[in-house]
Amino acid sequence: MNATIEELLNNQIKYEATASMQYLAMASWADAKGYNGVADFFYSQSEEERVHMTKLVKFVNERSGNVEIPELEKPKATYKGLNELFEKFLESEMFVTEQINHVIYKCLELKDYNVHNFMQWYVTEQLEEEAMARTLLDKLNIIGSDKSGHYLFDRDINAIAAAHDSK
Numbered sequence: 001m002n003a004t005i006e007e008l009l010n011n012q013i014k015y016e017a018t019a020s021m022q023y024l025a026m027a028s029w030a031d032a033k034g035y036n037g038v039a040d041f042f043y044s045q046s047e048e049e050r051v052h053m054t055k056l057v058k059f060v061n062e063r064s065g066n067v068e069i070p071e072l073e074k075p076k077a078t079y080k081g082l083n084e085l086f087e088k089f090l091e092s093e094m095f096v097t098e099q100i101n102h103v104i105y106k107c108l109e110l111k112d113y114n115v116h117n118f119m120q121w122y123v124t125e126q127l128e129e130e131a132m133a134r135t136l137l138d139k140l141n142i143i144g145s146d147k148s149g150h151y152l153f154d155r156d157i158n159a160i161a162a163a164h165d166s167k
């Protein structure tokens with residue numbers, strides 16, 4: 001495996017792991033605040049990111065590359081409210097999209113079409129996740145600081161997410 005690509009894929013393993021732990025911290029924050037729907041949403045997002053991470057670990061190993069399981073920074077644990085929580089969620093997804101685009105760019109530059117092909121799954125997945133994060137933040141921006149709006153958002157978030165997934 002090309003050394004540059006190997007390094008980029010290892011970085012990507014770290015970004016997916018970071019997102020997974022960040023979403024676990026978000027789920028736990030929401031759980032403690034009584035936002036059960038939001039907590040379920042982030043518990044499940046955390047699992048998804050773990051799947052993204054493991055898929056990369058397996059791929060690098062299959063291609064006889066060297067995987068380094070990374071050390072992670074402590075995730076942000078407290079939030080001013082749902083708006084900040086979902087702003088951070090969108091920020092995190094936009095960052096991951098940027099990194100994936102960078103891997104794709106390098107694959108083309110170095111003519112590594114196998115990895116390029118493998119990464120297409122991430123491109124599609126990322127498009128959906130970023131769009132979902134944007135939709136949820138848009139809804140929260142409409143709601144503003146209205147408490148009953150937040151109550152309904154928490155009640156309906158998993159239905160909104162499911163409807164988004166089936167589009």
Ligand code: FEO
Pocket residue numbers: 016019048049052093096126129
């Ligand atoms: Fe796998 Fe949403 O980053």
